[in-house]
Amino acid sequence: MFFEGAEKKLEIIVDKSLQPLTNRPDSFWKEIVAKCEATILSQIENSKMKAFLLSESSLFVWDDRILMLTCGQTKLIQSAKFFVNELGADHVDCLFFQRKNEYRAQLQPSDFLEDAKNLMKDFDGEVVRFGKLHSHHTQLFYTTKEYSPIDSDCTCELLMYDMAPEVIGFLTREDLTIAQIRDFFQLGKIFPDFELDDFVFKPYGYSLNGIRGEDYLTIHVTPQEKSPYVSFETNIKLCSETRVFLNHFLEILKPFSFDVMTFNCTTELDFGNTYMKTIHVKDSLKIGYEVDFRYFNKRSEAPEKMYRYKELD
Amino acid sequence: MFFEGAEKKLEIIVDKSLQPLTNRPDSFWKEIVAKCEATILSQIENSKMKAFLLSESSLFVWDDRILMLTCGQTKLIQSAKFFVNELGADHVDCLFFQRKNEYRAQLQPSDFLEDAKNLMKDFDGEVVRFGKLHSHHTQLFYTTKEYSPIDSDCTCELLMYDMAPEVIGFLTREDLTIAQIRDFFQLGKIFPDFELDDFVFKPYGYSLNGIRGEDYLTIHVTPQEKSPYVSFETNIKLCSETRVFLNHFLEILKPFSFDVMTFNCTTELDFGNTYMKTIHVKDSLKIGYEVDFRYFNKRSEAPEKMYRYKELD
Numbered sequence A, B: 001m002f003f004e005g006a007e008k009k010l011e012i013i014v015d016k017s018l019q020p021l022t023n024r025p026d027s028f029w030k031e032i033v034a035k036c037e038a039t040i041l042s043q044i045e046n047s048k049m050k051a052f053l054l055s056e057s058s059l060f061v062w063d064d065r066i067l068m069l070t071c072g073q074t075k076l077i078q079s080a081k082f083f084v085n086e087l088g089a090d091h092v093d094c095l096f097f098q099r100k101n102e103y104r105a106q107l108q109p110s111d112f113l114e115d116a117k118n119l120m121k122d123f124d125g126e127v128v129r130f131g132k133l134h135s136h137h138t139q140l141f142y143t144t145k146e147y148s149p150i151d152s153d154c155t156c157e158l159l160m161y162d163m164a165p166e167v168i169g170f171l172t173r174e175d176l177t178i179a180q181i182r183d184f185f186q187l188g189k190i191f192p193d194f195e196l197d198d199f200v201f202k203p204y205g206y207s208l209n210g211i212r213g214e215d216y217l218t219i220h221v222t223p224q225e226k227s228p229y230v231s232f233e234t235n236i237k238l239c240s241e242t243r244v245f246l247n248h249f250l251e252i253l254k255p256f257s258f259d260v261m262t263f264n265c266t267t268e269l270d271f272g273n274t275y276m277k278t279i280h281v282k283d284s285l286k287i288g289y290e291v292d293f294r295y296f297n298k299r300s301e302a303p304e305k306m307y308r309y310k311e312l313d
Helices: A026-035 A076-087 A112-120 A165-171 A178-185 A239-253 B026-035 B076-087 B112-120 B165-171 B178-185 B239-253
Strands: A008-014 A040-045 A049-054 A057-062 A065-070 A092-100 A125-131 A137-143 A155-161 A195-200 A206-212 A215-222 A229-234 A257-263 A276-284 A290-297 B008-014 B040-045 B049-054 B057-062 B065-070 B092-100 B125-131 B137-143 B155-161 B195-200 B206-212 B215-222 B229-234 B257-263 B276-284 B290-297
Touching: A008 A076, A026 A040, A026 A049, A026 A057, A026 A076, A040 A195, A040 A206, A049 A195, A049 A206, A057 A206, A057 A215, A065 A076, A065 A215, A076 A092, A076 A112, A092 A112, A112 A125, A112 A137, A125 A276, A125 A290, A137 A290, A155 A239, A165 A178, A178 A195, A178 A239, A229 A239, A239 A257, A276 B276, B008 B076, B026 B040, B026 B049, B026 B057, B026 B076, B040 B195, B040 B206, B049 B195, B049 B206, B057 B206, B057 B215, B065 B076, B065 B215, B076 B092, B076 B112, B092 B112, B112 B125, B112 B137, B125 B276, B125 B290, B137 B290, B155 B239, B165 B178, B178 B195, B178 B239, B229 B239, B239 B257
Parallel strands: none
Antiparallel strands: A008 A065, A008 A092, A040 A049, A049 A057, A057 A065, A092 A137, A125 A137, A155 A229, A155 A257, A195 A206, A206 A215, A215 A229, A257 A290, A276 A290, B008 B065, B008 B092, B040 B049, B049 B057, B057 B065, B092 B137, B125 B137, B155 B229, B155 B257, B195 B206, B206 B215, B215 B229, B257 B290, B276 B290
8 A cells, every 4th residue: 555645735824804713613624624635633732823633644723824734645735725715815914835746646636736726816926846856846836925924934844765674664563652653753852842742543654743832843654665754844943953853853764865945944954974965955935935945865885676566556 | 838758668579470570561660659649750770670760759670579668648558558469468578668757747647557557467577666766766567477688688778867057058949950969969979880860859859769780779858948858778788888878978968867777788887976876776687687777966066046937837
């Protein structure tokens, strides 16, 4: 069974007239999630935000914005259209719709450019790509209506591919508990003051949301041998500490390659001879976000064996 | 307008009862080509083989085998099925069906594993992958019926991505002549004794077949800004000279990255600090072919700007 871990991502910031979004009933969020063909598994909240753990990734809600990440074959564009139609495109200050290169793009229900065209019916926007279409990349639609990001609005994504064999071996054990996986990621050490909500999928796979005031972090683990992938994303202002957080995950997961994508919190990254930067795109969106996309690879040392398909789906 | 340069590839070796294939009428080859929704543009031949230049790549016919490469959104699997149904699966000694990672896999009429399943209806075979599903790779179905490749049966593919901007600038000039492109590639210098047949597409794009006895070479150029790609393939026993041929193309096209795939003619390749090997797969097929797949990348020096889509198709 093939599972696509790569997430689609939607962020919508609304004007004052729709705030606070956190006051909307859970039935509303349930409906949004249903539109992309996912379900809510559990939720946590504090005075600043709500975090829903989904059957395919996560939904975060603040007073002024939502952030939704969905993987697998979900139709995130439908959640975006539903939200905009229900609440009114005029009340949207800013919308981002982002998709990265998938393992098997041909199995997705829509193509990114098709989704972007769909959003262009409701909004003026720009469509851009960071990275190479034949290799790693992220494509982004964003609205170009006048907007200035607030100071705390930063994002860091770390997207890791082909974790070391012993890591995949551990993560595909079918009897893993939440405690074992938290321990594996040493989450208590690196994020001691976050409230956590996590779920172990059957036969394997793991998702976690963490919140602390307005800060979130989210981890999604696809250990499937055909598409090994782990994503980590947060809005913690990492800045000079980015390296510490990235190294934490890289040392635990030992991926073959990874992408780092940041919005308004870029920092120098150099991994010496361990990982080489093969793609680097750095640019500014018209509405004031500094975006940085980097793809790092190990140098191939000894040749690998070919992959032999045991099943063809 | 988007154009997919990455080729699908079919090779079929038949038993004595069907030889010589070169005696079949051109109407037969026209029909095979029509099945994948391409057309024949021109042809050349010698006493050993025929070479057809197609609207999407090439078809080569020898007494005992055919080799067909098709790009764009062609349905090569349909040509394969037609050939096998017309001539009989029992008379096929060996069949290879190969597809590499596409720029936009989601626009293809079928998925590789779907094609492989289709071939499994007629043949016992193995399905394998060289490289990473999330990055560069080639997938291959091959028949596992007992077979021993003949000595001269070797192949070298050089697949180049993101040629230097000045190269793309030249290759997308809309008034280029065959003479100018041959001169650009210095084909007379490197392949002096091949009979050549080539075609310049409108508004741009270029295909070339060359033959010399049983030897072929073929070049296909997709200079489109959205999917820049040039492929070179040959069965010349390059061996120790492989580096010379590869360097010839790399120096002219200055690609950002490239794949080298060889069947029964591997050789050491090291490009120092210019290109780093990020993927290397080396293995043997059950029927005696040594396959070597390597993906080379430039190290990213200065960050690039993001790509801004001017049109969404």
